[in-house]
Amino acid sequence: MVEVISxxxxxxSFTDAESPVLRRLNLDYEQGKFALVCxxxxxxxxxxxxxxxGLIPHHSSGLLTGEVFIDGVQFAGKQPHEVAHLVGFxxxxxxxxxxxxxxxxxxxxxxxxxxxSETQMRERISxxxxxxxxSELLEKPLDSLSGGQQQRVAxxxxxxxxxxxxxxxxxxSALDVESAHQLLLLLKDLSRKQGITVLLAEHRIERVLDLVxxxxxxxxxxxxxxxxxxxxxxxxxxxYKMVPPVIELGQKMGWQPLPLNVAGAKAAWDGKPGSVQPxxxxxxxxxxxxxxxxxxxxxxxxxxxxxxxxxxxxSITAVVGPNGSGKSSLLxxxxxxxxxxxxxxxxxxxxxGSHSPQLRLKHIALVPQNASDLLVLGSIAQELxxxxxxxGAARGTTAEIFRSLAGRIDPSRHPRDLSSGQQLALVLAIxxxxxxxxxxxxxxxxxxxxxxxxxxxxxxxxxxDFGKAILIxxxxxxxxxxxxxxxxxxxxxxxxxxxxxxxxxxxxxxHSPQVxxxxxxxxxxxxxxx
Amino acid sequence: xxxxxxxxxxxxxxxxxxxxxxxxxxxxAAPEKRGxxxxxxxxxALAVIIIRLAFRVVFNNADSSLETALTLPQVNITILGQTxxxxxxxxxxxxxxxxxxxxxxxxxILGVAMANTVANPRKLLxxxxxxxxxxxxxxxxxxxxxxxxxVSLQRVRKARALRGTSTSLRNLGGLLIPVLEDSIQRSLxxxxxxxxRGFGRRGVMSxxxxxxxxxxxxxxxxxxxxxxxxxxxxxxxxxxxVLLLVLALGLFYTSVRLSAIHSIRTRLTIEKRxxxxxxxxxxxxxxxxxxxxxxIPGVGTNGWLK
Numbered sequence: 001m002v003e004v005i006s007x008x009x010x011x012x013s014f015t016d017a018e019s020p021v022l023r024r025l026n027l028d029y030e031q032g033k034f035a036l037v038c039x040x041x042x043x044x045x046x047x048x049x050x051x052x053x054g055l056i057p058h059h060s061s062g063l064l065t066g067e068v069f070i071d072g073v074q075f076a077g078k079q080p081h082e083v084a085h086l087v088g089f090x091x092x093x094x095x096x097x098x099x100x101x102x103x104x105x106x107x108x109x110x111x112x113x114x115x116x117s118e119t120q121m122r123e124r125i126s127x128x129x130x131x132x133x134x135s136e137l138l139e140k141p142l143d144s145l146s147g148g149q150q151q152r153v154a155x156x157x158x159x160x161x162x163x164x165x166x167x168x169x170x171x172x173s174a175l176d177v178e179s180a181h182q183l184l185l186l187l188k189d190l191s192r193k194q195g196i197t198v199l200l201a202e203h204r205i206e207r208v209l210d211l212v213x214x215x216x217x218x219x220x221x222x223x224x225x226x227x228x229x230x231x232x233x234x235x236x237x238x239x240y241k242m243v244p245p246v247i248e249l250g251q252k253m254g255w256q257p258l259p260l261n262v263a264g265a266k267a268a269w270d271g272k273p274g275s276v277q278p279x280x281x282x283x284x285x286x287x288x289x290x291x292x293x294x295x296x297x298x299x300x301x302x303x304x305x306x307x308x309x310x311x312x313x314x315s316i317t318a319v320v321g322p323n324g325s326g327k328s329s330l331l332x333x334x335x336x337x338x339x340x341x342x343x344x345x346x347x348x349x350x351x352x353g354s355h356s357p358q359l360r361l362k363h364i365a366l367v368p369q370n371a372s373d374l375l376v377l378g379s380i381a382q383e384l385x386x387x388x389x390x391x392g393a394a395r396g397t398t399a400e401i402f403r404s405l406a407g408r409i410d411p412s413r414h415p416r417d418l419s420s421g422q423q424l425a426l427v428l429a430i431x432x433x434x435x436x437x438x439x440x441x442x443x444x445x446x447x448x449x450x451x452x453x454x455x456x457x458x459x460x461x462x463x464x465d466f467g468k469a470i471l472i473x474x475x476x477x478x479x480x481x482x483x484x485x486x487x488x489x490x491x492x493x494x495x496x497x498x499x500x501x502x503x504x505x506x507x508x509x510x511h512s513p514q515v516x517x518x519x520x521x522x523x524x525x526x527x528x529x530x
Numbered sequence: 531x532x533x534x535x536x537x538x539x540x541x542x543x544x545x546x547x548x549x550x551x552x553x554x555x556x557x558x559a560a561p562e563k564r565g566x567x568x569x570x571x572x573x574x575a576l577a578v579i580i581i582r583l584a585f586r587v588v589f590n591n592a593d594s595s596l597e598t599a600l601t602l603p604q605v606n607i608t609i610l611g612q613t614x615x616x617x618x619x620x621x622x623x624x625x626x627x628x629x630x631x632x633x634x635x636x637x638x639i640l641g642v643a644m645a646n647t648v649a650n651p652r653k654l655l656x657x658x659x660x661x662x663x664x665x666x667x668x669x670x671x672x673x674x675x676x677x678x679x680x681v682s683l684q685r686v687r688k689a690r691a692l693r694g695t696s697t698s699l700r701n702l703g704g705l706l707i708p709v710l711e712d713s714i715q716r717s718l719x720x721x722x723x724x725x726x727r728g729f730g731r732r733g734v735m736s737x738x739x740x741x742x743x744x745x746x747x748x749x750x751x752x753x754x755x756x757x758x759x760x761x762x763x764x765x766x767x768x769x770x771x772v773l774l775l776v777l778a779l780g781l782f783y784t785s786v787r788l789s790a791i792h793s794i795r796t797r798l799t800i801e802k803r804x805x806x807x808x809x810x811x812x813x814x815x816x817x818x819x820x821x822x823x824x825x826i827p828g829v830g831t832n833g834w835l836k
Contacts, residue, residue, distance in 0.1 A: 059722045084728035096716050097723035108798040113728030115794035122798070157727070337691065358694040366692050373689035376704025390694070416711070430693065 004165065004197050005029040005052065010066035010076065011222075012047055012056055021047045023222030024066070029199065029214075031164070034191040036208055037201045039218035040449040041419060045201040048218060049167045052199070053087040054080035070165065085114050088158025090168045094150040095143065103129075103145075103153055104138045111161045124160050132156040132186075147323060148179030152186070159190075165197045166190065172202065173447065176322040176475045177511045184211055203449045206244030206478065206514055209233075210261030234258040243450070245478055246514040248525045265518045275529045276522040281485035281500060285313030286347065288469040289334065289364070289438045293342035296329045296493075303329040304340070305493040311438055311469035316460060318480040318501075319473045320508075321490035327473035328369070330490070331440045334471070335366040347437070361391070364438040365431035369446060371424045372416065374431075380418075381411035383426065391433040402429035405459045421452030425459065432463075439463065441472045445479045457483050481505055481513035481523040544633040548575070551640035571643035575636035582632030586624050675713055682712040731794060739788055746785035753778025 007027040013020035021044040029035055039045045050056040057064040058079055068076040070086050080089075088110075091097045100106045107128065111121045129135040132152045142150065151171050158166060168187070172180035188211045190196040202208055209215070216226040217236050227233040234257070237243050243251065246265050250258045253274055259265040289311040296304040304326040311317055319327045332338035336353030344351055346363050355363065368374075377383045380402075387398040399411070406425035409418070415426060424444060432439065445453050453476075460470060460483050474480055480487060480501070487504040489497040497504045505523060506512050513523050522528050552568070686708045724730075757775040 053726055055722050055726065059718065059725070079730070080722070080725040081728045081730045084726060084731070087726075089723075089726040091719060091723060093719065096719040099720065099724055099727070099729075105798075110727040112796050112798060113731055115731075115796050117796060118798055121796070125798075161728070335692070337688065356694075357691055361694050368689050368692060370685065370689065370708075373686045373708050374693050376690075376707060434694075 002031045003028045004031040004071060005199075006067075006069040007052075008067040008069070010048075010051060010064075010068060012044075012051060012062055012064045014060065014062040017062075020222050022051070022218075022224070025224050027216060027224065027226055029197055031197050032191055032195040033213040034188055034198045034211065035200065035214045035216060036205065036212040037199060037216045037218060038203060038205050039224075040220055040451060041203060041447070043218045043220035044222070044224075045203075045218040046169050048216075048224070049089075049169055049199060049201050051076065052165075052167060053083050053089050054078050055089070081113070084110065084163075085161060086163055087165045087167060088155075088161075088163040090151070090154045090158050090166070090171050092170045092173050094147075094154040094171075097154065098142050098150075101141055102138070103134055103140055103142060106142060106153055106157050107134075107138075107160055110157055114161050116161060124162075128156045128160045146179070147175050148182060151175065151179075151183055155186070155190075159196065164195070166199070168198070168200045170202055171200070172204065177207075177477065178322060181207060181511075184208055187211075206246060209244065209247070210264075233260065244514065245525055246518065249515055249518060249528060252525055252528065252530050254530070262514055262517045265514075269518050273519070276519060276527055277529055278502060278522060278527055281315075281502075283312040283315030283485050285315060285467065285469070287311070288313050288347045289344065291334060291342065291344045294330065294333055294340050294344065295342055296326070296333050296338060296340045303493050304333060304490075306342075307488075307490070307493075307495055309471075309488060309498070311471055313437065313467045313469050314464055315485045316464055316470045316472065316483050317486040317488065318484035319471065319488050319490055320475060320477065320480055321496075322475065325490040326493035327475075327490055328442050329493075331366060331442050331471065331473050335364055335440055336360055337366075358390075361431065361434040361436055363436055364440065365434075365436040366440040367424065367427050367431055367442065367444065369442045371427040371444075372420075374427045375415040375423060378414060379412050380409060380415055380426065383415055383430065384411065387430040387433045393433050398429050398433040401432055402426055404462065405429055406455075419452065420447040421455055424448075424456065428459070437467070438469045439471070441470070443474055443476075444472055445474060445476045453479055477505065477508065477511060477513055481516070544630070544637045547637045548633070548640045551637070551644040554644050571639055575639045578635045578639065579629070579632035582628045582635070583625065586628035675717065678716055679709060679713050682709045686712075743785045743788040746781045746788065750778050750781035750785060753781060 005028065007025055010022055010025045011020050012022045025048070037045045037048060047056055050059070051064060052068055052070075052075075054075070054077075056062070057077070064077060066076060067074050070083070075083050075086075098106055099109050104125065107125050108121055111124065116124075125138075126135075129138055132155070134149075134152060134156060137145065137149065137153075142153065145153065154171075155166065155168075166187075172183055175183065184207060187198050187200060191198045191213075200208065200212070205215075214226055214228045215233050215236070216224055218224045225236050227236045234251075237247060246262055247258065247260070250265055250268070253268070255265075255268045259268055287310050291310075292308045294304055294307045295302065307326075307330055309317065319330060321327055329338060333340035334344055334352070336344070336351065336355070337357075344353075346352060348363075350363075352360050352364050375383060377386060384398045384402060385395070387393075388395055391397065402409075402425060405428060406422050409422060415423065418426065428439075428441075444456060448456060457479065460472075463470060472480070472484070484501045487497075487499070487501045488495060489504055489507070497507055501523060506516055506520075510517075515525055515528070516523050519528065552572075683705070686705055690705060753774055757771055757778055760771040760774065
């Protein structure tokens with residue numbers, strides 16, 4: 001096998017940081033293979049990727065030592081544009097990385113910079129447009145495309161000048177399950193059929209593991225280990241708390257060798273099924289919010305159409321569905337900030353929208369997708385005090401809630417230095433300081449790694465025990481399976497299915513929780529008795 | 531056209547300019563951009579005219595020698611022994627001056643609106659010579675940042691309202707921090723993306739040539755800026771302005787030629803100049819030519835534009 005990327009003694013530390021993010025790494029990547037780079041948030045997987053095309057150290061301040069050989073030539077420390085003809089790079093947010101306006105111009109941009117002749121450009125554009133299914137879209141403005149289409153354009157643009165190496169930094173983070181799946185299949189195809197070497201950094205790895213040829217785990221202490229086989233991966237992941245459900249199930253059942261995908265796990269389960277104790281969830285609490293016939297429209301488009309739901313005290317309801325199915329609009333309408341038709345009533349019979357924003361927080365609180373937008377002061381302590389004062393609550397009320405959600409965190413820290421999970425907890429605490437009984441969360445797991453998600457699940461369970469009625473909008477099926485009592489499936493704004501989690505989640509077929517696909521009787525690993 | 535508007539004092543001419551800008555927006559702007567653009571810029575232009583007129587009505591230094599248009603009860607307010615008059619007789623000339631001033635500003639606003647709505651800063655990039663490419667990129671990115679800033683601002687405002695806090699001045703910092711963080715992040719992402727795709731590659735160019743090219747384009751820009759100022763200020767003899775203009779353009783040309791030799795960048799020609807583009811170009815050039823003629827001493831000073 002030809003090693004197309006060889007990393008030798010590579011170290012990187014950010015200026016001001018005490019310990020290096022990467023410490024003397026030695027890794028090799030073979031040509032035409034699909035490699036996964038995973039690790040918790042902030043572990044350095046994206047740093048590793050960026051060191052391969054020069055974005056590290058040139059687009060962040062720090063010290064890089066060691067060598068990176070691409071096709072035998074040393075490139076570490078070179079400028080990104082000096083490596084551009086060899087390595088294509090795709091970011092999390094394609095719309096932020098687009099340089100031009102239309103698909104055609106975007107495809108041409110990289111080639112123009114590299115000085116490829118116009119005839120060759122035209123030939124390549126038509127070939128790549130066909131390969132990536134973009135032929136119909138060439139004249140379209142980039143901002144009119146769906147997230148999945150935008151990522152396809154980004155990948156095509158990264159490879160169109162003949163680059164044989166593709167680096168992707170969490171490309172699926174803004175995509176729904178279906179688009180993400182399509183994208184991963186495309187990447188596998190690129191490596192298998194076109195011989196492209198693909199390095200993919202991801203922390204949501206449950207749908208990726210059985211597609212890739214190797215897994216590199218970046219541990220967060222500067223070290224990294226690479227595994228090519230299932231047993232190797234088992235060892236790498238075992239002392240690590242970031243396993244997807246199917247691996248967790250395999251580890252709990254003690255299967256050897258450890259199955260990496262649903263098919264393998266299903267075979268092992270069918271051979272010797274474990275016993276399952278399905279959870280019972282039958283919310284019987286007081287009805288805290290009742291919505292009937294809610295419709296939201298933007299101009300002529302109907303975003304939410306005739307949705308009715310009830311939220312009971314001490315329950316968690318999840319709204320699931322692809323991007324653009326109306327989940328967010330529904331949440332904002334229920335909270336009262338977005339105009340709608342139909343009726344929404346709180347426990348006392350009033351409509352949330354009839355209260356002033358301040359008074360509304362006594363009844364209902366919403367945590368938006370970018371939770372950090374709500375954080376504005378210079379330290380956690382200031383945020384907490386401001387929240388108490390504003391809520392008219394006793395000193396320390398918000399701090400108490402925050403501590404119960406996130407544990408002890410130095411209150412002098414700047415809110416923007418917190419991890420996404422900690423920021424979410426802080427915003428949740430602030431929003432709950434006025435004692436709202438109904439809590440709405442929009443995509444709370446976005447950007448969270450397994451550990452942070454697990455913590456969030458525990459926090460939500462606590463709030464549930466306090467008797468709150470919780471509604472989350474999410475496309476993270478595994479998280480929904482872990483926390484939700486009731487699930488409502490939205491498609492194009494309408495309710496496609498609604499009922500208890502055990503009734504609705506299995507109907508998602510290929511996108512249902514992995515443990516369900518294996519066992520057909522349990523939704524999560526905790527329901528399975530080893 | 532905005533340039534033309536700033537030079538003219540003729541109400542009919544200004545009105546025509548404004549109408550032309552609106553017409554161009556209506557015909558050629560993308561349908562989804564047309565509505566909001568017309569509303570925002572139209573309101574702004576109208577507001578400017580009204581404010582200008584209101585100022586003339588409220589603070590008029592009543593000069594009895596002038597023909598009076600309308601008479602309002604005069605209000606005299608004495609502060610610290612100084613009496614100021616408000617309202618009272620409003621001279622016709624003063625009103626007309628106010629209207630002209632307002633129209634001028636309105637025409638400038640609408641001209642800028644037209645350029646902003648019809649033209650696209652990113653398209654500008656495609657038609658800049660390669661020596662100016664880096665400057666043009668910076669400009670295009672900066673222009674692009676404005677609408678993104680608005681989007682972030684709306685998102686953050688909505689989020690802040692969730693917290694129940696008012697969007698008062700005390701919270702302005704709170705509103706700005708996430709927005710700035712957003713836009714800085716976007717710019718960094720864009721820069722990283724452009725760099726990763728080869729932006730900034732160049733052929734072999736000696737240090738001296740590179741430095742010369744940079745200097746030439748720098749002086750060219752400074753020269754153009756000064757010439758532009760002189761054109762508007764018109765306090766200096768016309769020939770100096772013209773000389774400076776020619777010199778600046780010459781420097782520019784040199785820098786373009788120097789860089790073009792060593793540039794490796796290629797272009798995919800996509801832009802078919804449409805009828806619309808030609809019309810916009812024609813209209814603008816015509817206006818500028820008319821004005822240039824007007825500026826020439828002896829022809830324009832007492833010409834119909836004054």
